[in-house]
Amino acid sequence: MAYRIQRLPSSTPLIAFAARVIAVVLALLVTALILAISGHDPIDLAGQVLSSSLLDSFGLQDLGVIFIPLMLTGLSVAVAQQIGAWNIGAEGQFYAGAFAATAIGLFIPAPDWLSLILMVIGGFAAGAIWILVPTLAKAYADVSELISTLLLNFVAALMVYYVATGPWHDRMTNSSTPKVGAEIPEFWGAIHWGFPIAIVFAIVLALVLSNTKWGYEVRLSGSNPSAAEYAGIPVRRHLIMVMLLSGAIAGFAGMLEVAGTVHRLQGGISNNYGYIGIMVAVLARGSLVGVIFAGAFMAFIQNSGIILQTQGLTTSAVLAMTGLILFLTAIGEELSYYRITRDKV
Amino acid sequence: MQDEIPAAASSPGTPPRVYLKGIAKYFPGVIANENVDIEVLPGEIHALLGENGAGKSTLMNILTGIYQPDAGEIIIDGYARQFASPVQAIAAGIGMVHQHFKLVQAFTVAENIHLGWDETPKRTSAAVLEARTAELAKTFNLQVKPGARVSELSTGEQQRVEILRVLSRRAKILILDEPTAVLTPAEARELFRALRDFVSHGNSVIFISHKLDEVLEISDRISILRQGRKIATEKAADCNPRMLAKLMVGRDIVLDDMRERAANAKPMSAEPVLKVSGLSALGDNGLTALHDLNFSLRAGEILGIAGVAGNGQRELSQVLTGVRPASTGDIMIAGKTMAGLKAGEFAAAGIGHIPEDRLHSGLAPAMSITTNAVMREYGKPPVAKGGFFSREAAGKLAREIAGAADVAIPDFAMPIRNLSGGNQQRLVARREMRIAERILVAAYPSRGLDVGAINTMLRYIVELRDAGAGVVLISEELEELLNLSDRIAVLYEGRIMGILDNNNLDIDEIGLMMGGRAHVGAGEAA
Numbered sequence: 001m002a003y004r005i006q007r008l009p010s011s012t013p014l015i016a017f018a019a020r021v022i023a024v025v026l027a028l029l030v031t032a033l034i035l036a037i038s039g040h041d042p043i044d045l046a047g048q049v050l051s052s053s054l055l056d057s058f059g060l061q062d063l064g065v066i067f068i069p070l071m072l073t074g075l076s077v078a079v080a081q082q083i084g085a086w087n088i089g090a091e092g093q094f095y096a097g098a099f100a101a102t103a104i105g106l107f108i109p110a111p112d113w114l115s116l117i118l119m120v121i122g123g124f125a126a127g128a129i130w131i132l133v134p135t136l137a138k139a140y141a142d143v144s145e146l147i148s149t150l151l152l153n154f155v156a157a158l159m160v161y162y163v164a165t166g167p168w169h170d171r172m173t174n175s176s177t178p179k180v181g182a183e184i185p186e187f188w189g190a191i192h193w194g195f196p197i198a199i200v201f202a203i204v205l206a207l208v209l210s211n212t213k214w215g216y217e218v219r220l221s222g223s224n225p226s227a228a229e230y231a232g233i234p235v236r237r238h239l240i241m242v243m244l245l246s247g248a249i250a251g252f253a254g255m256l257e258v259a260g261t262v263h264r265l266q267g268g269i270s271n272n273y274g275y276i277g278i279m280v281a282v283l284a285r286g287s288l289v290g291v292i293f294a295g296a297f298m299a300f301i302q303n304s305g306i307i308l309q310t311q312g313l314t315t316s317a318v319l320a321m322t323g324l325i326l327f328l329t330a331i332g333e334e335l336s337y338y339r340i341t342r343d344k345v
Numbered sequence: 346m347q348d349e350i351p352a353a354a355s356s357p358g359t360p361p362r363v364y365l366k367g368i369a370k371y372f373p374g375v376i377a378n379e380n381v382d383i384e385v386l387p388g389e390i391h392a393l394l395g396e397n398g399a400g401k402s403t404l405m406n407i408l409t410g411i412y413q414p415d416a417g418e419i420i421i422d423g424y425a426r427q428f429a430s431p432v433q434a435i436a437a438g439i440g441m442v443h444q445h446f447k448l449v450q451a452f453t454v455a456e457n458i459h460l461g462w463d464e465t466p467k468r469t470s471a472a473v474l475e476a477r478t479a480e481l482a483k484t485f486n487l488q489v490k491p492g493a494r495v496s497e498l499s500t501g502e503q504q505r506v507e508i509l510r511v512l513s514r515r516a517k518i519l520i521l522d523e524p525t526a527v528l529t530p531a532e533a534r535e536l537f538r539a540l541r542d543f544v545s546h547g548n549s550v551i552f553i554s555h556k557l558d559e560v561l562e563i564s565d566r567i568s569i570l571r572q573g574r575k576i577a578t579e580k581a582a583d584c585n586p587r588m589l590a591k592l593m594v595g596r597d598i599v600l601d602d603m604r605e606r607a608a609n610a611k612p613m614s615a616e617p618v619l620k621v622s623g624l625s626a627l628g629d630n631g632l633t634a635l636h637d638l639n640f641s642l643r644a645g646e647i648l649g650i651a652g653v654a655g656n657g658q659r660e661l662s663q664v665l666t667g668v669r670p671a672s673t674g675d676i677m678i679a680g681k682t683m684a685g686l687k688a689g690e691f692a693a694a695g696i697g698h699i700p701e702d703r704l705h706s707g708l709a710p711a712m713s714i715t716t717n718a719v720m721r722e723y724g725k726p727p728v729a730k731g732g733f734f735s736r737e738a739a740g741k742l743a744r745e746i747a748g749a750a751d752v753a754i755p756d757f758a759m760p761i762r763n764l765s766g767g768n769q770q771r772l773v774a775r776r777e778m779r780i781a782e783r784i785l786v787a788a789y790p791s792r793g794l795d796v797g798a799i800n801t802m803l804r805y806i807v808e809l810r811d812a813g814a815g816v817v818l819i820s821e822e823l824e825e826l827l828n829l830s831d832r833i834a835v836l837y838e839g840r841i842m843g844i845l846d847n848n849n850l851d852i853d854e855i856g857l858m859m860g861g862r863a864h865v866g867a868g869e870a871a
Contacts, residue, residue, distance in 0.1 A: 232689020
């Protein structure tokens with residue numbers, strides 16, 4: 001009898017899910033091992049993380065606050081994936097949305113409720129505008145959106161840093177703008193109403209994709225553009241619409257961060273949410289509902305990192321752990337296509 | 346000077362440069378080559394002539410070490426050789442220029458020539474490589490620009506680079522696979538000059554082609570392959586096009602005439618359902634792939650399109666279904682012009698399309714069977730309800746199509762790529778037949794299918810014809826065309842060489858037209 005390794009054309013959802021779980025567990029084990037080697041007690045640390053996040057009301061609130069932007073940037077990336085595009089620029093669109101919301105909140109005098117509505121519109125629009133050029137370049141000149149969306153992240157980050165420390169800076173803090181007046185009301189503890197809105201948003205989008213003619217056309221265009229052309233679907237128009245929607249969602253996340261959590265604009269306000277959103281989408285395997293769960297998991301990892309920092313670990317350790325999860329997930333994804341078969345001689 | 350060594354009259358006792366003796370190669374269910382004997386002499390240009398699938402490529406893949414023969418011997422200059430890999434064949438002086446060049450587009454000519462060559466100096470510079478290339482070009486009398494990037498060259502220039510690369514490895518046997526397919530007539534003449542120069546030094550060329558005229562012009566001797574076997578080797582001087590065409594396609598045609606209409610079949614219409622006038626279109630490379638086509642098709646008629654694959658068939662099927670825009674000319678469907686309209690409007694006008702590469706342009710392989718089955722009808726009720734997509738109705742439609750196609754499907758949510766090619770093709774055919782109220786354009790519908798599946802496919806087409814649709818049937822199987830078509834048009838290099846009534850048809854005539862000879866009195870025979 002001989003063993004043979006065989007690559008199959010597709011993997012079953014169950015095996016793919018199992019591969020993900022194994023990847024995450026392995027990443028956590030490796031982290032624990034490294035912590036143990038460097039003189040920490042991983043079991044004690046794990047206990048602290050659990051007791052001050054999942055088992056604690058304030059901890060849960062912290063989780064929720066991180067969950068909102070992570071889930072939305074993950075949704076943004078996953079939406080672009082539906083049409084076969086990689087939005088690496090959720091980070092930049094997040095900044096653009098935060099920028100627009102702050103500008104509206106600071107400089108347009110209006111009652112709070114009106115100001116909030118304008119900020120929502122501004123957040124969506126700014127995110128869409130930030131992805132507009134990469135979108136058109138991809139649709140009309142076949143320019144890779146991977147690079148163009150990525151590069152605009154740096155532009156957005158520096159622009160926000162500039163206005164927050166320069167022309168819009170607050171005399172008291174010097175490193176951020178003054179407080180934005182209009183605030184999104186709280187939903188539970190420190191968690192604002194963006195929380196339920198983001199979840200409903202993901203579910204509605206998932207339903208639209210699976211239950212409308214437009215959704216069918218988008219999924220077909222994303223899966224095989226030439227078959228979609230053959231079926232008479234305006235692939236380019238859908239590509240433009242879906243990419244703009246993807247940018248708008250990330251912009252909305254940035255707006256919520258200003259109006260719901262931070263209440264002012266500051267450099268680094270995105271906390272890498274845009275990049276971690278890519279991981280959320282990858283973990284969710286392109287499923288929009290899966291983004292909710294993947295977002296919650298990544299929020300837990302990020303929050304654990306903050307807790308670990310209070311225990312004397314550096315941010316780099318947390319970043320390494322996040323990278324390890326992505327790395328092992330990618331390997332698991334590929335391995336889920338393989339089977340070991342036994343030849344009977 | 347060039348005729349110092351008259352090829353076919355080499356002195357007795359000179360061993361042939363290449364002697365393929367009793368070569369056989371079997372693939373599952375297919376005889377690719379069997380009992381093939383071919384001798385190629387020093388100083389000879391030897392043409393290999395045959396239709397698609399006649400076994401030319403397999404034979405050359407065996408000679409160049411890509412495949413190992415299942416039987417037979419390869420004898421080079423009198424010594425039996427075995428090539429375990431192309432590297433060994435190259436070392437033995439056998440070089441091949443493929444139809445699709447294997448050059449690195451972003452590299453310069455000099456870099457491409459020296460890539461993967463053990464004689465390339467270890468420490469070197471662009472200037473050294475270019476000087477060496479210029480030297481080689483002079484030696485072999487092939488004009489190339491050593492410093493130019495390959496991506497900036499014309500196809501003719503790229504081919505010269507490819508030939509130079511092969512010759513620089515001291516090839517004594519040069520194999521060219523359809524070398525003129527990508528060349529302009531002027532470039533082809535230049536290639537022929539270079540080839541004559543090459544053989545005048547005692548080297549040999551094996552020239553693969555299906556174009557009768559150029560084979561007669563360039564070669565000293567011609568071997569004809571058909572269905573994996575060698576039919577004949579003749580001196581070119583003793584050949585004429587008609588005789589070659591007969592040898593190439595003149596097999597025993599199994600006539601299983603399906604042209605008889607069923608009793609309740611709709612009669613052929615008087616007015617054409619499709620009228621094509623002055624139609625031209627560009628290929629993917631931006632060059633004109635279809636030249637000024639004129640033909641018409643009646644409802645209830647099958648028009649066969651014969652020709653060797655790659656002569657514009659793909660473009661024709663795409664233009665007729667709106668996937669590819671026409672550059673000039675008009676397509677009229679039931680008296681209405683389709684100018685400027687896209688695939689969706691063509692489908693709505695009642696045109697079904699079985700595309701040539703079903704997996705890439707007719708299906709989304711990673712998506713579910715249901716998603717793929719409803720691709721043509723998702724936009725109308727019952728699947729579409731207003732702007733909504735009814736998953737329930739889509740599932741019902743998918744089951745209906747699978748039922749009509751007689752394909753048993755365990756799980757409609759599984760990706761369609763998990764189905765066999767035959768089942769995919771049956772689903773696509775049934776899906777397209779549902780919308781083909783007026784016309785079905787079927788490109789190679791039986792390609793890659795086994796005998797049973799082919800029969801099913803052809804019955805579908807006849808069924809649709811009897812229901813009153815016009816059918817454009819593109820095929821490389823002459824039997825299939827003769828058995829089904831009411832008329833046969835022959836496509837050669839994007840032009841219709843003639844349209845013949847399928848009535849006591851002279852098969853040699855079709856063979857001649859497939860090889861580029863225009864039909865006497867060519868024109869619309871509607």
